[in-house]
Amino acid sequence: MDNNRLITVNNLxxxxxxxxxxxxxxxxxxxxxxxxxxxxxxxxxxxxxxTTAKALMRLVNHPGRISxxxxxxxxxDLLELKEEDMVRIRGKEIGMIFQNPLDSLNPVYKVxxxxxxxxxxxxxxxxxxxxxxxxIFNDVKITDAKERINSFPHELSGGMRQRxxxxxxxxxxxxxxxxxxxxxxxxxxIQAQILELMKSFRDKYDTSILIITHDFGIVAxxxxxxxxxxxxxxxxxxxxFTIFENPKHPYTxxxxxxxxxxxxxxxxLQVIEGSVANLANLPEGCRFSERCPYVMDICIKVNxxxxxxxxxxxxACHKEDLNNEFLG
Amino acid sequence: MNSLVKIENLKxxxxxxxxxxxxxxxxxxxxxxxxxxxxxxxxxxxxxxxxxxxxTVARLLLNFTTPTENTIYFDDIxxxxxxxxxxxxxxxxxxxxxxxxxxSLNPRSTVYESLxxxxxxxxxxxxxxxxxxxxxxxxxxxxxxxxxxxxxxxxGGQQQRVCIARAIILNPEFLVLDEPTSALDVSVQAQILNLxxxxxxxxxxxxxxxxxxxxxVRYISDKIGVMYLGQLMELGKxxxxxxxxxxxxxxxxxxSEPIYSPKDRGRKKLILEGEPPSLMNPPVGCRxxxxxxxxxxxxxxxxxxxxxxxxxxxxxxxxxxxxxxSMYVDRQ
Numbered sequence: 001m002d003n004n005r006l007i008t009v010n011n012l013x014x015x016x017x018x019x020x021x022x023x024x025x026x027x028x029x030x031x032x033x034x035x036x037x038x039x040x041x042x043x044x045x046x047x048x049x050x051t052t053a054k055a056l057m058r059l060v061n062h063p064g065r066i067s068x069x070x071x072x073x074x075x076x077d078l079l080e081l082k083e084e085d086m087v088r089i090r091g092k093e094i095g096m097i098f099q100n101p102l103d104s105l106n107p108v109y110k111v112x113x114x115x116x117x118x119x120x121x122x123x124x125x126x127x128x129x130x131x132x133x134x135x136i137f138n139d140v141k142i143t144d145a146k147e148r149i150n151s152f153p154h155e156l157s158g159g160m161r162q163r164x165x166x167x168x169x170x171x172x173x174x175x176x177x178x179x180x181x182x183x184x185x186x187x188x189x190i191q192a193q194i195l196e197l198m199k200s201f202r203d204k205y206d207t208s209i210l211i212i213t214h215d216f217g218i219v220a221x222x223x224x225x226x227x228x229x230x231x232x233x234x235x236x237x238x239x240x241f242t243i244f245e246n247p248k249h250p251y252t253x254x255x256x257x258x259x260x261x262x263x264x265x266x267x268x269l270q271v272i273e274g275s276v277a278n279l280a281n282l283p284e285g286c287r288f289s290e291r292c293p294y295v296m297d298i299c300i301k302v303n304x305x306x307x308x309x310x311x312x313x314x315x316a317c318h319k320e321d322l323n324n325e326f327l328g
Numbered sequence: 329m330n331s332l333v334k335i336e337n338l339k340x341x342x343x344x345x346x347x348x349x350x351x352x353x354x355x356x357x358x359x360x361x362x363x364x365x366x367x368x369x370x371x372x373x374x375x376x377x378x379x380x381x382x383x384t385v386a387r388l389l390l391n392f393t394t395p396t397e398n399t400i401y402f403d404d405i406x407x408x409x410x411x412x413x414x415x416x417x418x419x420x421x422x423x424x425x426x427x428x429x430x431x432s433l434n435p436r437s438t439v440y441e442s443l444x445x446x447x448x449x450x451x452x453x454x455x456x457x458x459x460x461x462x463x464x465x466x467x468x469x470x471x472x473x474x475x476x477x478x479x480x481x482x483x484g485g486q487q488q489r490v491c492i493a494r495a496i497i498l499n500p501e502f503l504v505l506d507e508p509t510s511a512l513d514v515s516v517q518a519q520i521l522n523l524x525x526x527x528x529x530x531x532x533x534x535x536x537x538x539x540x541x542x543x544x545v546r547y548i549s550d551k552i553g554v555m556y557l558g559q560l561m562e563l564g565k566x567x568x569x570x571x572x573x574x575x576x577x578x579x580x581x582x583x584s585e586p587i588y589s590p591k592d593r594g595r596k597k598l599i600l601e602g603e604p605p606s607l608m609n610p611p612v613g614c615r616x617x618x619x620x621x622x623x624x625x626x627x628x629x630x631x632x633x634x635x636x637x638x639x640x641x642x643x644x645x646x647x648x649x650x651x652x653x654s655m656y657v658d659r660q
Contacts, residue, residue, distance in 0.1 A: 044513035044514060044515060045484075045513055143602070157603050159603055160603070187377035187378055187540065188377065188540070188542075188581060188584045188585055188586075189377065189580055189581065189584045189599075189600045190603065191584065191586075192583075192584035192597060192599060193599065195586075196599070214513070214514065215586060216514075216586075217585065217586020217587060217588070218586050219590075220586060220587045220588060220589055220590045220592070220593075221586050221587055221590075221593070223590075240590045241590050241591070244589045244590055244591070245589075254515070255514060255515060258514050258515050258517070258518035259514060259518075259543065259588070260517075260518070260521065260543040260544050260546065260547035261543055261546075261547075261588055262546075262547060263546055263547060263549075263566050263567070263570070264525055264547055264548060265566075268522055268525075269518040269521060269522055269547065270518060271515075271518050271519050271522060272515035272518070272519075273519075275483040275484070275485050275486070275513075275515075275516055276483075276513060276515070
């Protein structure tokens with residue numbers, strides 16, 4: 001096994017048990033993250049990207065259930081650990097940042113105390129912990145750190161709250177940070193600041209980052225590798241430069257062209273017909289087949305496997321060579 | 329050209345009473361002196377971050393709220409002084425589409441009922457209602473089979489198509505679109521944007537398109553206004569804004585937008601430090617002075633005039649002509 005790997009996910013599946021039957025939100029996906037690497041999982045709603053993030057932390061709640069797979073981290077399978085051992089991993093080894101910091105922060109405690117609480121878990125005396133919080137707040141560029149530790153979450157702006165969350169996560173120096181749409185609730189100028197901050201932490205502390213996003217722009221900005229998800233599966237994964245330059249899967253290719261980057265005087269946006277596949281009623285073959293302009297007979301019958309097209313670049317599509325005939 | 333909507337120095341302040349006896353009053357200056365005219369058949373995009381006042385402008389246009397100072401003219405009629413029958417005729421000419429289609433449709437009404445309502449209210453003859461609905465449905469590319477479905481049985485994209493159908497069914501002249509694609513997935517967003525362009529071409533509609541997303545605004549608009557803290561920082565034709573932006577805030581927004589390809593990673597960004605100040609107590613000078621890397625003494629005490637620097641290109645910056653952005657933007 002490659003010892004540069006920090007975490008390896010094999011054949012992970014998550015199902016939601018509904019009255020009408022099981023829904024496979026994540027279906028047999030495998031990927032890994034290397035040390036100091038930023039991996040982005042990108043996809044539209046219902047692609048399973050957030051469920052994947054939660055599954056790594058074993059935070060999938062009823063009616064969801066991890067139905068198969070393993071998550072190898074530090075020589076152990078996280079899915080086999082006892083709950084109390086998992087508590088030791090969460091926060092200390094793997095930190096997590098969510099989209100809405102207000103859901104993660106306790107509204108009735110001062111933010112400084114909440115961050116200090118995380119640090120105290122590592123047997124650091126309270127006085128020192130508070131000092132460390134001030135350092136961390138300076139680190140995450142919260143202005144007037146000394147005063148800000150005494151603020152309540154509602155007194156801070158969205159960007160500041162997300163800085164507090166990032167501070168809390170890096171305070172225990174985890175090996176991996178999972179960030180689920182960390183900038184989606186923020187304005188672009190603040191988003192730019194937060195992405196900058198996350199990159200600087202990777203460079204400074206060698207932390208690996210798994211970023212979950214719907215925005216190819218963020219992928220382009222920050223990721224080393226990217227996995228594209230569709231209807232519970234990874235349809236393409238590889239180096240970010242390669243995938244932006246030469247996407248092999250029709251979904252990736254069309255989606256990138258659906259992003260507005262021109263004026264209406266210069267042409268029309270690429271359209272992907274229909275809407276994201278319904279997980280309760282998936283097609284038998286390839287899940288993208290109903291929307292895919294390149295569809296062939298085999299696509300309707302057989303779901304393609306993820307295969308390596310060139311070194312490190314995997315794609316799940318029956319069509320080996322994509323031409324440009326369907327691109328607008 | 330004929331301007332359909334004319335706004336001059338429009339202001340909307342919201343009063344907030346504070347203190348134990350509510351004796352202290354503050355004003356939130358949501359819209360603080362905006363001038364804008366929208367010509368027939370064109371799309372004006374308003375872009376800005378949260379709290380910039382862009383949605384308040386939409387609310388004022390729709391007469392959901394009244395301005396604190398000055399007014400809006402629609403077809404040369406002062407919409408706030410109009411009499412009842414004038415108001416009704418203006419209402420009919422303005423359609424609105426909101427961000428969240430699920431929230432704007434009645435969950436207990438089928439598509440058919442949702443579309444029938446505006447026709448009934450405006451006295452369409454009963455025998456014509458069905459054909460009106462079918463024609464509009466076709467225009468927004470919705471199949472007949474969806475006619476008797478409820479909103480929860482539709483996808484987000486289909487719901488937004490129903491909202492568009494409802495907004496155009498009375499043949500309005502003007503549509504206000506407040507973040508119409510922000511709740512949609514990228515692949516569906518492209519469908520809706522293209523649909524809006526098709527409908528506009530077919531019906532000669534005028535659009536006010538409000539969004540926080542610069543790429544979306546660039547795609548759909550003829551003219552773009554950039555708002556910050558209740559004021560317009562810059563206004564111009566789409567090419568003027570994207571190829572020749574003159575306001576530091578516009579440059580900040582443009583360079584903060586996520587890049588299109590990892591190859592652009594080295595690109596220099598104009599990072600606007602800090603966060604927008606409170607609307608209750610905005611800077612007395614230029615609104616951007618607290619965050620602008622080019623700010624000088626004058627910026628802190630004198631609010632720059634909104635000046636026409638080249639034809640149809642307005643900028644509110646003391647130094648618009650002299651600032652050099654060549655390190656941030658490539659101007660071929």
